[in-house]
Amino acid sequence: MGRTTAQKIFDSHEVDRPAAGVRVLSLDRVFCHEITTPIAINDLVAIGRDRVFDNTKIKAVIDHVSPAKDSNTAEQGKTLRDWARRMGIKDFFDVGENGVCHAIFPEKGFVRPGFTVIMGDSHTCTHGAFGAFAAGVGTTDLEVGILKGVCAFREPRTLKVEVEGKLRPGVFAKDVILTIIRELTVNGATDQVLEFSGSAVDAMTMESRMTLCNMAIEAGATCGICQPDGTTVDYLWPFIKDEFPSREAALAEYSKFRSDPDAEYTRVLKLDAAKIEPVATVRYKPDQVMTVRELEGTHVDQVYIGSCTNGRMEDLRAAAAILKGKRIAPTLRAVVSPATSEIYRQALREGILQIFADAGFCVTNATCGACLGMSNGVLAKGEVCASTTNRNFNGRMGKGGMVHLMSPATAAATALAGHITNSELFKG
């Protein structure tokens, strides 16, 4: 029987089998941010283990509340900053050079096919876009990862999603993943790896693949995984060109982590790309999804474009193409947060921030902020946000608020119309 990508990564990283069905893996990357890491740091200090397993494999960023909004968040940032200095962690990204963790770490080339990655953040599944096994964990797993470089997981079972064909204009990776979650439900991939394949996924950029994998957790999945291919190698090439004689050599190496044709899956979900429509969520669960067509005219108080799901360059470009030369509806306000400082600078160079500003958007620095109701766009009770983020849970963007998740193009069109609407209506 063949092996899946996840099984191959488990096989190559096994440290221990502490019990039947459980494997302890060595970690290639432990990512840290200022919300879930400080309690781990403080505990390590308290138990006399203030050290790290490998300061080159640990990467840290201040992202959830940046810059700090109050004394508590300032303290969290300080704890992380002081620790990074104390441990000699060179890859620490502070205010001004920082970005949303799942956007900045791939941007820096930190994730490679075949890697194991953990972080105290559920959207760590994003990094599976590179053919890695990347899982969100709690603070205790993070603490042990920092100290020992290991983490325990149950044997991986994989659910395969095949998206064949070509996406229609106005349909994006966000529409694909929301459609998949509607099919699977929020509990449909619990304790499983979601492997994305098919010609529509093969045709996607790395950014789109990150959008797909980012929301694997919303179906309960441990990790989303895309198969490493030429697109993966091209994205990583600036970071790996000294490690391989050629792109072909890199591809040959990374292809070892592709699932075998006879690998075993718990289920195969097949989708016809051409039938996927622009969609958005309704109510409070990410599997409650309707077509934008059905939601046309739905009232919105705020539009938010950003986050680890959809705050990357291609997302900003897609939104700017719709907003160029236009103004947002006077009945709502709109906020855009480029996902990293580098994306902010690139968008500035391309004139995209100018388009957003001229359209009436509030342009903020890179931060997780509004996505989880922390800062930079929190909703009031009864307010509705059209958002490119990943969770529409009750109170997620502010107590008593409600969120419709959608693609950046749909969000931009919604900002212009003043209510949920199809982005195709604003083309040309």
Next chain:
Amino acid sequence: MKNFNGKILFLDRADINTDEIIPAKYLTESTKIALKPYCLEDLVLEGFDPKRDLAGKQVIITRSNFGCGSSREHAPWVLECNGINLVIAVNFARIFRQNMFNCGLMAIELSAETIDGLFRDFAGADAELVCDLEKRTFTITGGGKTRVCDFTIGDFDLALVKAGGWVGYADSKY
């Protein structure tokens, strides 16, 4: 090892997420105990009042996919701060379940039929649970009824419960 006996809080809803258990705005607290007053503050469940309904409870019985969403270990912490060391559900989100055992707490799965029966027989009956970890049984009494349920727990999960969590286990072994 922690105490796994006590009065039961029944939460009759599937997919209760960690934002409902502890909203993100409280994640800026740097101690576990500071979270205590906010447990289940945003839970969408008709008639539920966190302050009134959590008081004096040590066990939660609920439906499927409990603890979905965010990885925040603040969810198990806030339950533990409120005296709840055991959650029983049809299934759990992976990260939440692992976080529970990593803290030496228990997240135990029972079949949907068994959970249905427990809701039918004991919800609203001021019921109490006694856990026998050696025999792998829960004895539930309330409203004049008593029921004994068998449960299973993986060897690794049990080792974490006995070690008081993953830090102690891993520090001695790896």
